Amino acid sequence: MTAIVDCKGITKHYRQGSIDVPALRGVDLAIEQGDFASLAGPSGSGKTTLLNIVGGLDRPTDGTISIDGQDLTALDNEDLADLRLRKIGFVFQAYNLIPVLSAVENVEFTLQLMDVPAAERRERAKEMLQQVGLESMENRRPSRLSGGQQQRVAVARALASRPSIVLADEPTANLDTQTAEDLIALMSRLNERYGVTFLMATHDDRVISRTRRHIVIADGRVASDERRTLEMAG
Amino acid sequence: MMDRLRLLLPLAWRNLWRNPRRTIITVLVVSVGLWSILTFSVLLKAWSVSSRDTTLKLMTGEGQIHATGYLDDPTVAHRTAQPGGELESILASPAVTAYTQRLRVAAIVQSEYKTLPMTLVGTDPARERRLSVLPDRVGDGRYLDGPADTGIVLGRNLARRLKTRIGKRVVVMAQDENGKLAERAFQVVGLYAAPQQTEDQFAFTGLKTAQALTGIGTDITEIAFVTPDDRDIADVLARMKASSPGLDIQSWKTLAPLSYAVSTFFNEFILMWLWIMFALMAIGIVNTQLMAVFERIREFGLLQALGMRPRLVLMEVTLESAMLIGVGVGMGIALSVLSVQAFPNGIDLGFLGRGAELVGAGHILYPKVDAGDFVLYSLIVWTLGVVATLWPARRASRVSPVEAMGRF
Numbered sequence A: 001m002t003a004i005v006d007c008k009g010i011t012k013h014y015r016q017g018s019i020d021v022p023a024l025r026g027v028d029l030a031i032e033q034g035d036f037a038s039l040a041g042p043s044g045s046g047k048t049t050l051l052n053i054v055g056g057l058d059r060p061t062d063g064t065i066s067i068d069g070q071d072l073t074a075l076d077n078e079d080l081a082d083l084r085l086r087k088i089g090f091v092f093q094a095y096n097l098i099p100v101l102s103a104v105e106n107v108e109f110t111l112q113l114m115d116v117p118a119a120e121r122r123e124r125a126k127e128m129l130q131q132v133g134l135e136s137m138e139n140r141r142p143s144r145l146s147g148g149q150q151q152r153v154a155v156a157r158a159l160a161s162r163p164s165i166v167l168a169d170e171p172t173a174n175l176d177t178q179t180a181e182d183l184i185a186l187m188s189r190l191n192e193r194y195g196v197t198f199l200m201a202t203h204d205d206r207v208i209s210r211t212r213r214h215i216v217i218a219d220g221r222v223a224s225d226e227r228r229t230l231e232m233a234g
Numbered sequence B: 001m002m003d004r005l006r007l008l009l010p011l012a013w014r015n016l017w018r019n020p021r022r023t024i025i026t027v028l029v030v031s032v033g034l035w036s037i038l039t040f041s042v043l044l045k046a047w048s049v050s051s052r053d054t055t056l057k058l059m060t061g062e063g064q065i066h067a068t069g070y071l072d073d074p075t076v077a078h079r080t081a082q083p084g085g086e087l088e089s090i091l092a093s094p095a096v097t098a099y100t101q102r103l104r105v106a107a108i109v110q111s112e113y114k115t116l117p118m119t120l121v122g123t124d125p126a127r128e129r130r131l132s133v134l135p136d137r138v139g140d141g142r143y144l145d146g147p148a149d150t151g152i153v154l155g156r157n158l159a160r161r162l163k164t165r166i167g168k169r170v171v172v173m174a175q176d177e178n179g180k181l182a183e184r185a186f187q188v189v190g191l192y193a194a195p196q197q198t199e200d201q202f203a204f205t206g207l208k209t210a211q212a213l214t215g216i217g218t219d220i221t222e223i224a225f226v227t228p229d230d231r232d233i234a235d236v237l238a239r240m241k242a243s244s245p246g247l248d249i250q251s252w253k254t255l256a257p258l259s260y261a262v263s264t265f266f267n268e269f270i271l272m273w274l275w276i277m278f279a280l281m282a283i284g285i286v287n288t289q290l291m292a293v294f295e296r297i298r299e300f301g302l303l304q305a306l307g308m309r310p311r312l313v314l315m316e317v318t319l320e321s322a323m324l325i326g327v328g329v330g331m332g333i334a335l336s337v338l339s340v341q342a343f344p345n346g347i348d349l350g351f352l353g354r355g356a357e358l359v360g361a362g363h364i365l366y367p368k369v370d371a372g373d374f375v376l377y378s379l380i381v382w383t384l385g386v387v388a389t390l391w392p393a394r395r396a397s398r399v400s401p402v403e404a405m406g407r408f
Helices: A047-054 A077-087 A103-113 A118-131 A147-160 A177-194 A205-210 B002-016 B020-060 B085-092 B125-129 B156-162 B196-201 B207-214 B230-243 B257-295 B297-305 B310-341 B371-388 B390-397
Strands: A003-016 A019-032 A036-040 A062-067 A088-091 A165-169 A198-201 A213-218 A221-227 B063-067 B098-110 B115-123 B138-141 B151-155 B169-175 B181-192 B202-206 B222-226 B247-251
Touching: A003 A047, A019 A047, A019 A221, A036 A047, A036 A177, A036 A205, A047 A062, A047 A165, A047 A198, A077 A088, A077 B310, A088 A147, A103 A118, A103 A147, A103 B002, A118 A147, A147 A165, A147 A177, A177 A198, A177 A205, B002 B310, B020 B222, B020 B257, B020 B310, B020 B371, B063 B230, B085 B230, B098 B125, B098 B207, B115 B125, B115 B156, B115 B196, B115 B207, B151 B156, B151 B169, B151 B196, B156 B181, B156 B196, B169 B207, B181 B207, B196 B202, B202 B207, B230 B247, B257 B297, B257 B310, B257 B371, B257 B390, B297 B310, B297 B390, B310 B371, B310 B390, B371 B390
Parallel strands: A036 A198, A036 A213, A088 A165, A165 A198, B115 B202, B151 B181
Antiparallel strands: A003 A019, A003 A062, A213 A221, B063 B222, B063 B247, B098 B115, B098 B169, B098 B222, B138 B181, B151 B202, B169 B181
C-alpha cells in the first residue's frame, strides 16, 4: 500500500503563558491510499492537533510530515495553501460553506482556485452534487439549505478537486441521526466506489463502526491502530 | 490574472452586500466627502476665475507695459512713445490676442456741486473693446466713438457723487507735461457699471483728447495686452523685455497681487480641504473594513484552509474596498455634477453686498465642472482609500487558519 500521509515523530507544544503544554508527543502514523479511517480519543488527547498538522493548517514543533511524498515542514504559507488546495479535501464540523456562494459555486470554488476551465468546472461540480444527492438544489445558498444538506455540499466540495485525502472533523456532530447515517453511508460509498481516502476525527460510534481502520489517540500518542474488515467493523 | 478577477469579483461584490447598512453608510461617507471636495473645488475655482477675470477684464489685462518709474509715480512725466520696432511686432503677432494704448493720469473732476479725485484714462475705444468688458458695461448713454472723442464716460457711482448725469458737463484738471495744471470741460456721454471701486476711480475719454489735454503729443503711459493662454505669458514677457529693456513690463500677477493671491490661495485651500476630508473618510473606511475583517475572520481562515493563497485573500479584501469606495466615488461625482448643474445661470453673490467685490470677485459666480479636476480628485480619493484599506486586508491575509477557525 502507498502511504498518502506519513508522519514521523510528530510533536507539538503550545505555550500557555510561561508553561509549555505538549499536545503531541511523537506520533508515527501512515495513512494509506484507500484508507477509510477514524481517529478517536478523549477531549484534549491531541486528535484535532494531529488533524490540523496532517491538513497543513498547523506546523509541528518537531518531526516530519509528508503528503504524497511532499514534505510539509519545508513549505512556506503560500505553498502550503497550494498543497491544501490540490491534495487535501476538508469536511468541517460546522459545514463552513461560503455564505455568499450557491451550492454549486461552493463546490466550484476550489476548482476555480485550481484554474480548471469554466465548462469542466461546472460539469464536475454538478456531478459531485449529483453524487451527494443535491442536484436539485445547486443554486441554493447555504442559508437555504438544512444542516445535512450543507454537510453534503461540504463533502462534494471536498471531493471536487480530487484530493489525495479527505480530512473530516466530527462530520456528523451537528446532524440528526438519519442525516448522520446518510452522510456516513455516502462517504463509505465514495470510499468503496472511487477509492477516496478518508481520515475522520470523531466521537460518533456510528462513524467509528463503519470505518475499516480505527486509530485511537491518547495523551498525544497513538494508543492503538486497528485495521478491520467491514463485517468486523459493522 | 483575469481568471483570478473572475473568481474574486463576484465574491467581493456579494460580500459587500452582506451587511447592506454598513455598506450604505460607508458609501455615503465617501460620496458626501467627495461631493464636498468636488463641489468646493468648483465653487472656489469659480470664485478664483471670477476674481481673476474681474481684475483682468476691467482694466489690467494679462500684462502691462509702462515707462520705468510710472508704477511708482503715475504721471505723464513717466510716459513712453507708441510701441514700435520689435515690440510692435510682438504685440501684433499671434502671441498677443489684443492690446490697447492708454494715457492714464491722476486728475480731479469737478461738477457744479462737487470736486472729486479720479484717474482719467484716454483710450482707443476699438482696441479697448477687445481687451476690457467696461465698454459693454455702459448702461446709460454711450461708450466712446473713437480716439478723438471729446466726451467722457463716468462710473455710475462717481456720477452720483458728483450729482451729474448724461448730457451735463464736468471739468477735468490734470498736470500737463510741464507740471502745470491743465483743464478741460467734458460732456458726460455715458455711465458704466462696474465694482464700486472701479466706478469711483476711472473716467474714460478719447486717447487723442487726453493727449491734447496733457500736451504729450502722441505719447502714452500704458499698454495693456492679453494673450491666447495666460500660461504662455512668461514667454511673451521675456520676448518683450528682451526687445525693450528700457520699459517696465509686468504680468497681472505683479500688477494685481490680491487677485493672484486669491487665485493661488484657493488652489491651496482645495488641496487642504481634500486632505482633511480624506482623513475623515479614511477613518470611516478603515474602521468599517476592520470591523468587516474581524467579523469574517473565521471565513478568511476557511478560505485559506481550502487552499486560497494569502495573497489572494489580500486581493479579495482590497477588491471589496476598491468596489466600496468606487461606488462612493461614483455617487460623489454624480452628486457634484447635479449640484453644479443646479446653477445654470451662475450663483448670484448679491446677498454678500460689497463683500465679494472687496476680495475681487464678480457679482455672479459661474461654477463649471472641470473634468480634469474631477478625475484627479476622484482618483486621489479612490487610490488613497484603497491604500488605507491595505492594513485590514493584510490582517485578513495573515490570519492563521487554525486560530481563525477556532478548531479545524
